[in-house]
Amino acid sequence: MQLDAKIPGGPLAEKWDRHRFELKLVNPANKRKFEIIVVGTGLAGGSASASLAELGYNVKTFCIQDSPRRAHSIAAQGGINAAKNYTNEGDSIWRLFYDTIKGGDFRAREANVYRLAQVSNNIIDQCVAQGVPFARDYGGLLANRSFGGAQVQRTFYARGQTGQQLLLGAYSALMRQVGTGKVKMFPRREMLDIVVINGKARGIVARNLITGEIETHTGDAVVLCTGGYGNVYFLSTNAMASNATAAFRAYKKGAYFANPCFTQIHPTCIPVHGDYQSKLTLMSESLRNDGRVWVPKNPEDKRRPHQVPESERDYYLENKYPSFGNLVPRDVASRNAKEQCDMGKGVGETGLAVYLDFEDAIKRDGKAAIEKKYGNLFQMYEKITAENPYETPMMIYPAIHYTMGGLWVDYNLMSTIDGLFVLGEANFSDHGANRLGASALMQGLADGYFVLPYTIGGYLTGTTLEEVTTGHSAFKESVTSVNDSIEKLLSINGNKTVDDFHKQLGHIMWDYCGMARNDEGLKKAKGMVQQLREEFRENVLVPGSKKDFNQSLERAGRVADFLEFGELMLTDAISRQESCGGHFNEAYQTEENEALRDDENFCHVSAWEFTGKDKEPVLNKEELKFENVELTQRSYK
C-alpha cells in the first residue's frame, strides 16, 4: 500500500494554519450526534477526551487503572518543553523544531515536528489556566531549566513531578466532563480488540477487569492513547500495566506499526540489583543539569567514590562533548555509559553503573538550592538504595524508558485504519529515532488538546458512517476470538508462570535489541523469541478463572502479545541497516563510535503490515523528505 502522510502543502510554518482552515468543520449541533471512543487516559487520552467533550462530542473513555489519574504519564518527572523564550536566550519555534528533529536523528516528519513546536506554547498557557503549579521565580513568573539536547532553557517543570501535575490538569478537565455527563468513564477496563466494519474503526471489545465480563462498545471513531511498549523488556521505567496489547491488536486489524525498533534507553536510572526486581526507577534527566557523570580512570580502581582523587576521575561526557557536556541527548549518554562499563570502569557491586555526582553543585549553590530542585528525587533514590546522594554520588545506569516507534499515523494522527486515531506515545510520529527529554509530555498534550480535536472533525465530516450496533457480526466475531484466546490461556495449565516468560523475553530483548545491536544477535534473538513463544503457548500457567478479578490472566494476555511483538521489533531492527538515534547497529558507526546514518537508503519510516499469525510482516516505507533542514551528522561536541 502507498502510504500517504497527507502533509499539507505550502511553507512549513504555514502548513498547520492552512490545514486547519481547509479542514471541514462539524457544526456544534451535529457534534452531539457523534460518539467517540478514547482508550487511555494518560496525557494524550485525558486531554483528548476532555477537549472532545468540551466541543460537544459524546465520549466514552477507557483505562486499565482504577482511576484515569493513574495513567503512566503520572510518573514523568523532569519537565515539558515549550518555545516560550521567557529566558531571552533566543529560543523560538524554529529552534525547538530544529532541536527535536536533530535530536531524533532525522527520522521524524518535518511537518509534524514543526506543528508540535508551534502548539507547545499553547500547552503551557492551557496548563497554567488549569491550575498546574509550575515552578516560578521570585517575581512570580514561570521558571525554566535545561534538558538534554538543547542549549536553551525551555523546560517548564513542577518540582520532580511534572507529569503528575500535567496529568492531574488533564484529569481534572476530564472529570469535569464526566460530571457534565459528556464523558462516560470506564475504568478497570482493558481493550482487547478493535472492531472494524467496512474498513472503518467502529468500536472496541474490552474486558471488565473486576467481573471479567467481555464488553462491546460502538463508536464513530476510535482514539488509541495507550502509551508505549517498553515493558517488552520486562525491566523498564514504565508502569507495570504499560503494554503493547492495544496497539498490537490494532496492528492485527490492519493498522501499520511504524519503527518498532526505535526504543529509548534512558541514561540515568537506578541500576538493577536483583533478579526479583520488578521494575527500574528513573532518576530524571534534569539531574544532569547539576550532576556530573564520572567513572574512575583506572578500571582496577575499587575505592569508594570519595577516595578517588579528582585527577583519577574520568568525567567522560564533559571531556568528550565539551559544548553539551553532561547534557548530551539520551542515546549518546547511554551508549557512553555502556562503553565505560564495557571497558571495566563501571562502579558498584555489579560493575554496571556510573557515578552522577552533586558534590560540586552543592558546593556551588548550597544544599538547600539543590534540595529545592531535586529534593523528591534524592529522597526516592535514598529510599530505594539506602544511600544518601547529598553525601555519596548517585549510581546510575541506562534503562529502557520510552518507545519512539508506534502505530503509523498520517498528519491527522489517523492510522491506516480509517477512523482509528492514535495519540501520544502509542503513535510513532514526532520523535524519530530518539526523543529529547521533556518532549513526550509536550507531544501527548499537543495531540490531545490541539491536534485531534480539529482533525477528527475533518474525518467525521468527510466520511459516511452507517448505523452499527454491537449485534453486528464483526462484534460477535471479535468477542468470540477474544474469549477463545482467554480460554486458551487458562486451559494450558503448564509449569511456568507468566512472569517467568516475561523475564526471559526481557533478557533476550535487552541483550540483543538493547543499547547496541548487531545482525547476528538480532537474528539469533528472533529464533529465541519464536521458541519462547511456542513454549509459552504450551507451558504457561495462569491461575484463577476468567469471570473474576484475575491479574495473572491480565498479564498473560499482555505477555502473549509481547512475545509476538518482540519478534516484530527484531524484524524491524534487522531490516534497518544503519544506526540512528536509539537504534545502534554496531556495524554502522563513525570513528568516534557515534551512530552512522545511511540517509540514502534508510531515510524512511518503516511501517509494518500484519499478514497473519506467525507470518513475516510486510514492510511499507514512507519516505521522509527534508525540505527545511539539512541532514547532518549529529554533533554535540
Next chain:
Amino acid sequence: MTKTINLNLKVWRQKGQNKKGRLETYKAVDISTDMSFLEMIDVINEQLTHKGKEPVAFDHDCREGICGMCGAVVNGRPHGPEMGTTLCQLHMRHFSDNDTIVIEPWRSRAFPVIKDLAVDRSALDKMIQAGGFISINTGGAQDANAIPVPQEAAELAMDAAACIGCGACVAACPNASPMLFVSAKVSQFALLPQGKPEAAKRAISMVREMDRLGFGNCTNERECEAECPKEISITNIARLNREYFKAGFLSAEK
C-alpha cells in the same frame, strides 16, 4: 548491604465484594532486604501460582510512589511503618528476620473491597468530579505569564497538589474521613489566582459530595497527615474549612 530475611505473613484474603474474608498465613523465605514490599508479595504470588493457588490480588502500577495505585495496611499502618513512603517504595530492609506482618486492605465504607487487598476507590474520583477542577475549556487560555503568581503561593499550591490520591488518609483516619484529600485539592486551587473565581462553588460541592459518599467526619486526629506518603499537611484542612465557611456564609453560592 544485601541480606535475606524470613517472615510470617498474615494476608487478608477475600474473594469478592460481598464475600467473607479472613487472614491467611504464609511464610516468606529468603527475602532480600533490597526488595520492595510489593516485590516481596510478587515472590509470594509466584509461589502460590506454582502451588496451583490463586495469588494475592493487590493494586499497583508505577511502583515508584507516584500513581497512588498501591496501598495496604501493614501492621496497622497504611503503606507500612516508614513515614512519607508508599507501599511500593517501602523496602524490606525496614523489617527484621522472623517478623510477623499483617497485611490488610484499606477499610472504609466508601472503599468496598474488590478482592483481597484491592479496593474500589472511585469515591475519590467522584469528589473531583463534583468540583476539583478549574472550568476552562481547551483553547481559551491567555499567556501563561500574564498573571504572576507569588512564589510562595505556587509552592504551597504544589505542596497540596502533590497528593497522589491513594486513599491512605482515609485508611489512616480513625473516622475514615477523606478531608486531607479534599482539602489538598481545594487548597491547590484556592491558592492560585486561576482557581479563585470558582473557589466558593468548589468548596461547597466537594464537601457536599464527600458527605454523600458515606465517609466519616474529620475530628482532627492528625493520623492522615502522619501517614500521608506525600506528607501533605493538615494546614490544608484548615484552609478547606476557611474556604468552606467563606463559601457557606459569605458567598451567594448555595
Next chain:
Amino acid sequence: MNWLASTLLSSIGKKLMMAITGLCFCGFLAGHLAGNLTIYLGKDAFNSYAEHLHSLGPIITLVELGLLFSALVHILTGATLFYQNLKARPVRYSVNKSAGGRTLGSRTMPYTGFILLVFIVLHLINFHFIDKTDTTIYQIVHSAFANYVYVVIYVFAMIVAAIHISHGLWSAFQTLGANHVKYMPFIRGLSYVFSIIIVLGFGFLPIYLAYIA
C-alpha cells in the same frame, strides 16, 4: 435545604458547631474558675461573689440559657459525629497502630465527653439546683467536699476535662481554619497550658476545702 442548615449540617458545619460551642465552654470555664478562686480569699469573699453574680438577674439567665443551648448542640452534634464515624468503617482493622497523630485527648473525645456530661449533671444537682434558702453557697460546697467520695469524683472529673480540652481547644482553632505555621505551635501549647490550669485550678479546690480550709 436552606443554606444555613445545609452549611451547618455538613460534616464541616457540624465541626464548626462543635468548635464554637466548645470554645464557649472554655470561656465559661475560665470565668467560672476566676470566680471560684475567690474561695481562697475566704468564706465571705466567695459568698459575696455568688450574691453579686445572682444580682445580675436576667443577664445570668441569658447566659445560662446560652450554655444550655450550647450544651445541647455540643452533645447532639458530638453524638451524631460519633455514630457516623463508627459507621464509616464497618469492618475494623485487626491490627491498629497510630502513626503519632492521635493523642490521648483526641482518642478519647467521645468518652471523656460522655463522662463530663454525667459529671455536669451531678454537679448541677449538687450545687445549682439545690435549695439555697437558708444556707450559703460556701456552706454547701464545704459540706459537699467533706465527703471524700466527692473529692475523688471532682478531681477525677477535672482530669477528664483537661484531657478533653487538651484536644478540644486546639482542634477548635483548626476547625475554624486558624492553623498557621507560625501560630499553631503556640495554640497547641496553649491547649495544654489551659488544660493544666483547669486541672490545677478546679481540681485543687475540693482538696483545699476538704483538707486545708
